[in-house]
Amino acid sequence: MNSNKVSEDHQPVLVTLDWGTSSLRGFLMDRQAGVIDQRASSHGIQNLPEPGIPGFEKAFTALCGEWLARWPNLPVVAGGMVGSAQGWVEAPYVACPADVAELARHAGRATTADGRTILIAPGVIDNPADAPPDVMRGEEIQIAGALAAHPALAERASIIMPGTHSKWVAIAASRITRFDTYMTGEVFAVMSKHSILGRLMTSPEEAAAAPAAAEAAFLQGVAAARDSHAGDLLNQLFSVRSLGLTKRLPGDVLKDYLSGLLIGQELTSGLARLRADAGDLPPIVLIGDDGLCNSYRRAMALFDVSPAALLGNTAPAGLFRFATATGTLDRA
Template identity: 85%
Template sequence: MSGNQGSEAGRPRLIALDWGTSSLRGFLMGKDAGIIDQRASSHGIQNLPEPGIPGFEKAFAALCGPWLARWPDLPVVAGGMVGSAQGWVEAPYVPCPADVAELARHAGRVTTADGRTILIAPGVIDDPADAPPDVMRGEEIQIAGALADNPSLAERASIIMPGTHSKWVSIAASRITHFDTYMTGEVFAVMTTHSILGRLMTSPAEGTTADPAAADAAFCQGVLAARESRAGDLLNQLFSVRTLGLTKRLSGLVLRDYLSGLLIGQELTSGLARLKQSSATLPPIVLIGDDRLCSSYRRAMALFDITPAALLGNTAPSGLFRFAAATGMLQRA
């Protein structure tokens, strides 16, 4: 535990939970969204100590019990998949345009067995009349944190959030106005694990490492192939992962990198075209997410002559703090 908890700055004000599918992270937070302490467990909503509500109760108690034993009156908020249909309680989806105040007005609520109330952040839905709907859950909290920590982005920005289901989010006047989801990460996982494309992919021999230059070259080759492609080419290009391996034009050691570049390149081709279609000038582009994955996106974006305005890490704790403040919970803390 860090921080001087005897001072106002070090006094705990909130317990914030970032509760996803595979993991649970808790943050003991003080004044101005400062993190005093943090804990983590593998008890995501699909890996609870036991099924159903008792599992959520046990996971919460195991993670936060020591904090609550010392500060029993601390308010608690949670965001992420804990508010999904498979979560502790299903929180609603707030329609675009949405900001943190709108999220607070539609917060979900769960009462623990010992009578404690936990507020749960809702998701966001983009449901235009002329297109299929799109949804996010968890990313809206990361966005709230990013905008709070980087006010210059609040007026106009495009936030790219790489992952299993990558999000491209349009921001105007601190509000989420539109977003698109790309299943880039999930398609990569399926193609490498459950399709014929993965059969030629190899790993370095024990005690050796892959050649970084060769891996980067293969990744860039995939990005450039996507950049130069025509509409609808992806299904054809995917098979090139196999043929480049069969003909030994690419080593099995770098076929994953080529596939990664191909998929990320296709995502960028589509996402950037949509941005250019909706505005005469590109807004500042911000990457939020895992450092390694964001680095791959930044490398790919350079081949499109795009430089991100910022590369941000985990903004969820700050977002959960802003969400709690918007609900009024911190005024009572």
């Protein structure tokens, strides 16, 4: 929606920023947590117009300057890597168990050159004494948005967030109680682009595989992972090459097979941990890119598991909840 066409019934009360490593998205929101207008740029924290604080200032002004010129008193909240050690202002991690109220109590604050305060959501750390620590930054806001949209999940759920670093997050009584990170997307990128496994894969310039063949290869990889034994991954990775060398899989589906193999290994581990923790599976929710979430849904079917919901971008709703918890909207 164009901000010049905002109706009297949907006056903005908040600007929210989902500020990641490679991109920046802004949302103009009304009092019902509806998105009135949205904008995006490539000015993630690693691609600012210039280094340091001036770069954050310029990126923010370029994205939101028109909104704030029209509505100068709107509060602004942000989440994601903008609160990291490399961000505008560091908002340190809060410890599990954590909910949106805890995030609000530890909000960071950035001040612009013209004196505007931007509240920044902290990340979350899971740091048990008997296991390595795990961290998230940005996902906690998406989780807050998911629980706002689906309150029934707040009592008990497992939220899976596929991506470069997939997160498996346990929810109990509206709080993040523990979580595990799987480097599935990053390993896929490294293996397909920077290892010998990529040598036999069809390049993007060549014709893509037929959808049915790509799906069959993907599910073959998932099934291989599902039926594997502990520690088999390093052996199975080489099968991407050997299946290509022997022509048992054509080059145009080797990426699909590798994707299935890695997602299948993630599911094998993640589902086993869920069952070990609780004895049964809680409702499972997928949050993220539609295509990737659908790949996980199809892979889960081979484990006889069906997600309760597939959710898209829940960050605006989560940032609205964060703003509400800080009391920002009470002052708007």
